[in-house]
Amino acid sequence: MSLSIRLKTILDYLEPNLDLADIGCDHGYLSIEYAKNNDCKVLAIDNKKGPLESAKTNIKNSKLDNKISTNLSSGIESITQNIKQIVIAGMGGNNIVEILYKDFEKLKYVDYMVLQPNNNSFELRQFLNSKEYKIIDECLVLENDYIYEILKVVKGKQDLTYKDLYFGPIIRKNIDAYFISKYSSYMNYLETVYKSIPDNKTTKVKKETLLKEIKLLKDELKV
Numbered sequence: 001m002s003l004s005i006r007l008k009t010i011l012d013y014l015e016p017n018l019d020l021a022d023i024g025c026d027h028g029y030l031s032i033e034y035a036k037n038n039d040c041k042v043l044a045i046d047n048k049k050g051p052l053e054s055a056k057t058n059i060k061n062s063k064l065d066n067k068i069s070t071n072l073s074s075g076i077e078s079i080t081q082n083i084k085q086i087v088i089a090g091m092g093g094n095n096i097v098e099i100l101y102k103d104f105e106k107l108k109y110v111d112y113m114v115l116q117p118n119n120n121s122f123e124l125r126q127f128l129n130s131k132e133y134k135i136i137d138e139c140l141v142l143e144n145d146y147i148y149e150i151l152k153v154v155k156g157k158q159d160l161t162y163k164d165l166y167f168g169p170i171i172r173k174n175i176d177a178y179f180i181s182k183y184s185s186y187m188n189y190l191e192t193v194y195k196s197i198p199d200n201k202t203t204k205v206k207k208e209t210l211l212k213e214i215k216l217l218k219d220e221l222k223v
């Protein structure tokens, strides 16, 4: 089995040899690759039967059932004290926030989190910041024409500015081709929306908000 670049990058962000919970494991590929190469136990969790069944089959075929157990449950509600790191990948940022918020006390024993929101990363960073979690690594990866954000997070205070929340405190310090591509196309999209809205009293606030966001993007892209 060969992992996609997104899953490979997530795997690289994991600490070695720590018990892991893979939340929303789906096919279980990440759990399998991690268990193969680390001295650890893995808990592969999904809240839907279909994906969990496919994970079970893949785990069995990889002969890793002694290291990986599966659990049909939601979010982090069933994680145990031995779990020192968790991955939540391939779902919306607001869903990740909901999962962390709902069972926040379960994070007491967790030292590392690798999070890959498909969207709403601003809201996710805002939540992490408010709960005194800090981002210690972060990057963009391209997969199937979509640029994903990956965050590695530990407990600790970090003061993030609005721009840090929007772009990512580490991502914006390492502007790369993915950054330019992601945010210039978004800026072009916002400019098209802005131009399509007629000028009148009812659209004034909306247009001003759009202009502010376009300026934020222009400043960061230095265009």
Ligand SMILES: C[S@@+](CC[C@H](N)C(=O)[O-])C[C@H]1O[C@@H](n2cnc3c(N)ncnc32)[C@H](O)[C@@H]1O
Pocket: 007, 023, 024, 025, 026, 027, 045, 046, 047, 048, 051, 073, 074, 075, 088, 089, 090, 091, 095, 099
């Ligand atoms: C798109 S898949 C991502 C799979 C894998 N993590 C990856 O990144 O390739 C999202 C998976 O998360 C599961 N999921 C969504 N919300 C969940 C929740 N609250 N608790 C557990 N699993 C969840 C879905 O059933 C689905 O299998």
